[in-house]
Amino acid sequence: MSIEKGREITISVLKFNPRSKVSKPHFVDYKLEETPGMTLFIALMKIREEYDPDLSFDFVCRAGICGSCGMVINGKPALACRTLIANYPTGVLQLMPMPAFELIKDLSVNTGKWMDSMSKRVESWIVDNGEEKDITKLEERIDPDVADATFELDRCIECGICVASCGTKLMRPDFVGAVGLNRVARFEVDPHDKRTAEDFYELIGDDDGIFGCMSLLACEDHCPKHLPLQNKIAYLRRKLVALK
């Protein structure tokens, strides 16, 4: 079997190096032949190897698992590695870096720094009574449904797409984002975590936290893991608003 010649596609990329004195933001168009099953990962690697070795972008797993490659594709934030060119009938894809994060260069943004500070802010870890558990002994029993419910929310890959989609984040630069609120919701279900609603209120009980969300729903619309973000945010808000 031979591979038929594919259509010509255009990948238009916003290039800019904020660390260069001469660089200005500008679009560069790359024209290339589409191959079967071509994703943006394959296309961008090809562009770097054959057309522009100076083009910066981030990929790690290229399988939609690590959350490195969020970018704005024809106006919508998405994971580039899971974006199939075949799904774009015009064959034209415009790529821009995700807003809300510090720009490193071209399509590369510093989500790591943002996520670390979010994790510290919401104390994104198990808080228990502080006693070392004896790991030679049988583990604590957890109801299978509760374990499943915790896993459901633990699936977030911190790709930053919810933050890049978020209207509240535009108005409130310090908004913790759906990702941060989801982390809290995750620990709230986990029986290993001993924090109370009051404790969570201390972390997110303000307009940069749970009371800032305007429920515009773009986070959930774009979440590549299809997390139940709005449900969980609404649940937390009801729970925390009842406290004061």
Added chain:
Amino acid sequence: MKINYCDALVIGGGLAGLRAAVAAQKKGLNTVVLSLVPVKRSHSAAAQGGMQASLGNSKMSDGDNEDMHFADTVKGSDWGCDQEVARMFVHTAPKAIRELAGWGVPWTRVREGSREAVINAKKTTITEDAERHGLIMSRDFGGTKKWRTCYTADATGHSMLFGVANQALKHDVDIRDRKEALSLIHENERCYGAIVRDLITGELEAYVAKGTCIATGGYGRVFKQTTNAVICEGIGAAIAIETGVATLGNMEAIQFHPTPIVPSGILLTEGCRGDGGILRDVDGHRFMPDYEPEKKELASRDVVSRRMIEHIRNGKGVPSPYGDHIWLDISILGREHIEKNLRDVQEICQIFNGIDPADEGKKGWAPVLPMQHYSMGGIRTKPTGESQKLNGLFVCGEASCWDMHGFNRLGGNSVSETVVAGMIVGNYFADYCIENDVVIGTKTVESFMNAQDKYIDEILAYKGDEDIFRIKNRMQNLMDEKVGIFRDGKGLTEAVNELEELLIKTKQINVKSKERIGNPELEEAYRVPRMLKIALCVAKGALERTESRGAHYREDYLKRDDANWLNRTLTSWANPSDTLPTVTYEELDIMTMEMPPAFRGYGAKGMIIENELSEKRQAIVDEVVERMQAEGKDRHEIQHELMPFDLPMNYRENNERVGDL
């Protein structure tokens, strides 16, 4: 010159590195982790199916213990592993998984009552006892006697990585991402840290530490077709061998996973077959029972991968524009099971291939083909995880040849190794950092820094007509074609020769942009020569090893040769100007083995050239076991008599199981 001082330096922020960092930080050391990428994006996140630990909680894992896990691991390794290390590992794995549960990893739990499962393509009912309800569940994986692989659906690595990374943040480990180590600082056979490049600013800086721990993962990307993330380029191993002091072990031991999806090479977890999925050929025929009547699809990965290629060579592959492939059928598990336990697999099939694997019949079959998956080889260490040659350099996880995998790793043992080695090696590493001081002059540090600075200038000044991307692609294709699943002397000789030429050509390139900041081609230009050194270690080791063992399969030497090749390959790079590695060997001592070499129980029979010591040692083992059992000794006492081992912390204590209570 910017010098950062710390007590403990960890290079690599995946599961192994982060767990080792937590160990060091908890012992009061100022610990820094350097990572190429935000740590939660490390390749550990891609581990899907699960983590082996002999908890023995569920019905199908009842009666499991360290002895069975040990035996499976040694057989899996084709007797190439260090049995003392394998013992250390299996004894700590149950503790690791329980620690992670406490850190919030939402392990799937045992549910009392009956459920349906598919075993050997037949629906079977399994009933769990009430007394086991809520304990950690496990699934079946290849090459294991019991269902031992604990999991969170098929996102196990992700859950573990987030659990451990957040624990590191909780303990205030100083994590710095987008930092790349370019060389190790060393003097008088001791390592003092690394010269590091900031991938955002392009700036070089030195990190000086009492001890250094490399946990940079494997080197899968020296191959073209690989399940590995794009960052798995073996740079940690390369900078270790470039010291001229540290050695690499068994670099030719490369695992090819049976079921990456075609053509993207994204992994479909072993859990697919563990949960009951089967392999089919062009006629829809389930062919594995024809080759492996006992273990079928669940023989070890090296065996299943070879059988698949063998079947394709017999004309039974499914033709496609990307060459022949095999079908993976999980539709027989039913939609409900797939949508709960194999959700990422379903998503990968849907997004990348437009297939819903839960669809019944042929429509739901996914095209798969064996591809590079895991690096058993790595920086050679002692059982403590310290380099055998370079003091103060510790290594853990896939980057190491510690060596619990020998010539083939069992599914579920790698993600398990990351955290277990992080605990064991991490604690030995921390103790080293407590006991030793930094005794190196800043002038020496400066000379290491200047060498890297000059090297980058030199690269930017190259004026040849070669292209670094073309060189890299050629290397990857060569490795696939000539150093792959089936190897022979002719192909390997050609590979070594051409890889050597490619290494020389890396100095004849021209980097188009001369910027030192944000220049991806410059990064390729300094990484590819290091990758080629790793590729040469793999190819040269494979060429010299004239036997077949585990995943290393020579069509011109089909037998496992215990008489001549029961050893570990060591490669080193004596001089920076060398274009080939130096190869030596480290013997394995049968007379200290708890389990002397024998048949694995799967794979072709009658393919072993015996070592006469195997029988002799087996007789001693049998005699000891018989005598001690008659004296009423328990299995722990007998094991200790046969092959004693040590562990740090309280890891040497016995593991409690629900069956003991």
